[in-house]
Amino acid sequence: MSRRLMKGNDALAEAAVRAGCRFFGGYPITPQSEILEYLSARLPEVGGTFLQAESELAGINMVYGAAAAGFRAMTSSSGPGFSLLQEGISYIASAELPAVIVDVQRYGSGLGDIFQAQSDYHMATTGGGHGDYHMLVYAPASAQESVDLMCLAFNKAEEYRNPCLILTDASIAQMMEPVELPEMKEVNPDKPWAVRGKSGQDFKKITSTMYYIDDFDTYIKEKYDAMAEKEQRWEALHIADADVVLVAYGISSRICKEAVATAREQGIRLGLLRPITVWPFPVDGFKEVNPDVKAYLTVELSSLPKLDIDVKLACKMKSPVENFLGGAVIPESQQIIEKAVSVLEKVEATSCLKN
Amino acid sequence: MSEKLIPNLLVEDNKFCPGCGHGIINRVVAEVLEEMDLADKAVGSLAVGCACLMMDTFGTDWIQAPHGRAAAVAVGVKRVRPECCVFTYQGDGDSLAIGFSETMYAALRNENITAIIVNNGIFGMTGGQMAPTTLPGQRTTTSPQGRNADTTGQPVNIINQIKEVPVGYLARGSVDTAKEINKLKKYIRTAIETQMSGGGYSLVEILSPCPTNWKMTLEASLDHIKTKVKETYPLGEYVKNGERVDA
Numbered sequence: 001m002s003r004r005l006m007k008g009n010d011a012l013a014e015a016a017v018r019a020g021c022r023f024f025g026g027y028p029i030t031p032q033s034e035i036l037e038y039l040s041a042r043l044p045e046v047g048g049t050f051l052q053a054e055s056e057l058a059g060i061n062m063v064y065g066a067a068a069a070g071f072r073a074m075t076s077s078s079g080p081g082f083s084l085l086q087e088g089i090s091y092i093a094s095a096e097l098p099a100v101i102v103d104v105q106r107y108g109s110g111l112g113d114i115f116q117a118q119s120d121y122h123m124a125t126t127g128g129g130h131g132d133y134h135m136l137v138y139a140p141a142s143a144q145e146s147v148d149l150m151c152l153a154f155n156k157a158e159e160y161r162n163p164c165l166i167l168t169d170a171s172i173a174q175m176m177e178p179v180e181l182p183e184m185k186e187v188n189p190d191k192p193w194a195v196r197g198k199s200g201q202d203f204k205k206i207t208s209t210m211y212y213i214d215d216f217d218t219y220i221k222e223k224y225d226a227m228a229e230k231e232q233r234w235e236a237l238h239i240a241d242a243d244v245v246l247v248a249y250g251i252s253s254r255i256c257k258e259a260v261a262t263a264r265e266q267g268i269r270l271g272l273l274r275p276i277t278v279w280p281f282p283v284d285g286f287k288e289v290n291p292d293v294k295a296y297l298t299v300e301l302s303s304l305p306k307l308d309i310d311v312k313l314a315c316k317m318k319s320p321v322e323n324f325l326g327g328a329v330i331p332e333s334q335q336i337i338e339k340a341v342s343v344l345e346k347v348e349a350t351s352c353l354k355n
Numbered sequence: 356m357s358e359k360l361i362p363n364l365l366v367e368d369n370k371f372c373p374g375c376g377h378g379i380i381n382r383v384v385a386e387v388l389e390e391m392d393l394a395d396k397a398v399g400s401l402a403v404g405c406a407c408l409m410m411d412t413f414g415t416d417w418i419q420a421p422h423g424r425a426a427a428v429a430v431g432v433k434r435v436r437p438e439c440c441v442f443t444y445q446g447d448g449d450s451l452a453i454g455f456s457e458t459m460y461a462a463l464r465n466e467n468i469t470a471i472i473v474n475n476g477i478f479g480m481t482g483g484q485m486a487p488t489t490l491p492g493q494r495t496t497t498s499p500q501g502r503n504a505d506t507t508g509q510p511v512n513i514i515n516q517i518k519e520v521p522v523g524y525l526a527r528g529s530v531d532t533a534k535e536i537n538k539l540k541k542y543i544r545t546a547i548e549t550q551m552s553g554g555g556y557s558l559v560e561i562l563s564p565c566p567t568n569w570k571m572t573l574e575a576s577l578d579h580i581k582t583k584v585k586e587t588y589p590l591g592e593y594v595k596n597g598e599r600v601d602a
Binding site: 022023025049051053054055057058059061062063064065066067068069070071073087088091095189195196197198203204205206207208 | 429
């Protein structure tokens, strides 16, 4: 292990190299470009390949090729570029190949802007591209967690032979924090399924596995059901006795942690449920929430609520779900406390009316 | 009785329409790979359209790319496994319409792969729509009055696009006569040799009949290639060993 002060993007990139990634194909876009810049120098040092693609479309398809050849491969992008990756991601998922994709989310639809945001949630968690697939989606809340989840993502990608996504945002990616880095890992690319040339009847075909698997519908549903059951990760803070449970991931969750601590000092019983995987959504975490919880409050950097639906389903609509939407602005913890208090007052007023 | 010599790489009968040129081209590519002892090292990248019917009949490793992206996928393979013989096999619509950027940039980076582009002037599998290579005046299902180059643009001549770029090998062949098929085999062999000696990007474009969508007999289709198609797409080698040879 070595300890360094690193920018979130650089930490992600170095973690990928240490996880055995030996191919990167991608295209510059703010606020993820440091990943390209870092890997353009770093990958050749370890005998890997860095390729600046002519577009995100080419980048993800280079990753498709390198992954099909058995190598740990990744690409990264942001918002508008992430939209363009979806075609290739759908193919990689359909061919059941491992790969890691990073989306450093930025604000707005269309061009939007380069500020931090959490607007790509639905595109990330519902598959995003065409057809029936999901990705394991990891949402780091610090540079250290970016490192840890990058290593995990490569392992899980190979375990399930499925693309995995690191869903981060400009603030986590651009801030500098101390990180512990793992040892360098070498990974054998000669997987039994990898293309590397073999003629005759043993030739390998990398294409949609639906062509080769009987009862594909059952097979693919069982695969994603298993991921949904086994791969949920979350962090819980004071949820067993909370009146209001905040639900937030990534940068928003860090402000929420401060809000919970401050509110508790004031006698306001806030809790926090922080999804570390946003797909699968950590529904099991909600089983540990105070059964008499008054309300949930999602906190996210977007203009429209995104977490809302997943939280409503996870709590089975037993409690009201309200939203704190920051747009591109990271809220102060005090604003979150004030919103939580107003939610509490609203719930209590409603229950008085009912009584 | 003479023995019927079929390359081992052709593991099943092909599924192309009667009179289609793909079957001949498949065989030529298979013969070259076997003669060069590369059958066990070959990895093909194809996408969609008639070309993808080869997945089951042509016994190399294959990757099926998204429409147009076969060159980018091939680059991903070749960069991590330089010992493999990596080739794309695409139609003109796939490689030159939606995949024009991927095709051009593989050439611009002089990637050490071989592109085999089958030019039949049409989107075949989807039922005969206009392609970038459709000749002016040619009727297709989306140019029912004949292609109007004033509104749809001139046919794409990919060799002209690439021949100014530093690449390893460029040639255009045809399957309209036995003589041209023999020349085509030499072109494909030289292209693969160029790749395996690290000579850079190689591309062989092949004029090929599509009697089904041209709505012609095979004889009329071959005559059409001889009299019309070759005027727009002249045959021959254009770049060899990284040097222009067409001047």
